[in-house]
Amino acid sequence: MKQIQSLFYSLLLSLCQLQAQQSEVMAEYEMMLQFSGTVLYTGKLVFNSGQSLFLFRPVATQDHYTEEDQGNNKATMRIIDTMDAYISINRSGNMLLEKKKSLYTKEVFLVKEDLPRQAWVLEEGLKMIGRFTCKKAVAVFRGRRYTAWYCPDLPYSFGPWKLNGLPGLIVEAGDDDGQVSFLLKQIISPFHTALIPQHQGRFKIISYPDYRKKIEKEESEFQQRILSKFSRTMNASVSVKRDDIERE
Numbered sequence: 001m002k003q004i005q006s007l008f009y010s011l012l013l014s015l016c017q018l019q020a021q022q023s024e025v026m027a028e029y030e031m032m033l034q035f036s037g038t039v040l041y042t043g044k045l046v047f048n049s050g051q052s053l054f055l056f057r058p059v060a061t062q063d064h065y066t067e068e069d070q071g072n073n074k075a076t077m078r079i080i081d082t083m084d085a086y087i088s089i090n091r092s093g094n095m096l097l098e099k100k101k102s103l104y105t106k107e108v109f110l111v112k113e114d115l116p117r118q119a120w121v122l123e124e125g126l127k128m129i130g131r132f133t134c135k136k137a138v139a140v141f142r143g144r145r146y147t148a149w150y151c152p153d154l155p156y157s158f159g160p161w162k163l164n165g166l167p168g169l170i171v172e173a174g175d176d177d178g179q180v181s182f183l184l185k186q187i188i189s190p191f192h193t194a195l196i197p198q199h200q201g202r203f204k205i206i207s208y209p210d211y212r213k214k215i216e217k218e219e220s221e222f223q224q225r226i227l228s229k230f231s232r233t234m235n236a237s238v239s240v241k242r243d244d245i246e247r248e
Helices: 002-020 208-227
Strands: 025-034 038-047 051-058 064-071 074-080 085-090 095-101 108-114 121-129 132-141 144-151 169-175 180-188 204-207
Touching: 108 208, 121 144, 121 169, 132 169, 204 208
Parallel strands: 108 204
Antiparallel strands: 025 038, 025 180, 038 051, 051 085, 064 074, 085 095, 095 108, 121 132, 132 144, 144 169, 169 180
């Protein structure tokens, strides 16, 4: 037991020294989205004291498309895109960039926004997650209420996806609806890699409000294309339900 504790505190000391030296740390997460089905992602968060890069993609290696006829003139289409995506945070520039892809035009672009800071409420309670003693915090962000468990012994205010700003690395997080969850699987240091993705300069940058407008416009155009295939004498309608972590 003493040997295990010694190794654990040696790891913590090493992590603190790496932070002071501006070196990178890598935290690997399991990310799960459960909307109309369950999609498992692998996520890797690489960071130093001022920057972070969260790379994620579905475990499935091929794009997945299904179409289901539900009868009564109803049909459901489900698309899973396996493109590598990422979220890049620059604290000094107060900026977040997210790589996104339109499911309608297949265009890849970067969505730029001011670094979002969740209004975390720190709550009582401790939870052991693996070897880490974690504390609880809750926050409402982009239409979901999240509960996060963070480890003060890992003094980094980053986390998976866009979650950040706690006095310790986020080890586990999920929303109240059980649709979004993150779980730390391992942490590695030192871990040396570029915090700016390759080929980032080739993509068009748009603002977050413009991105929302773009998606709404594309959904409307998609509905009109589907409706145009029906006879004018038919009383047809098309609705689009887009599953997204961010509801607003």
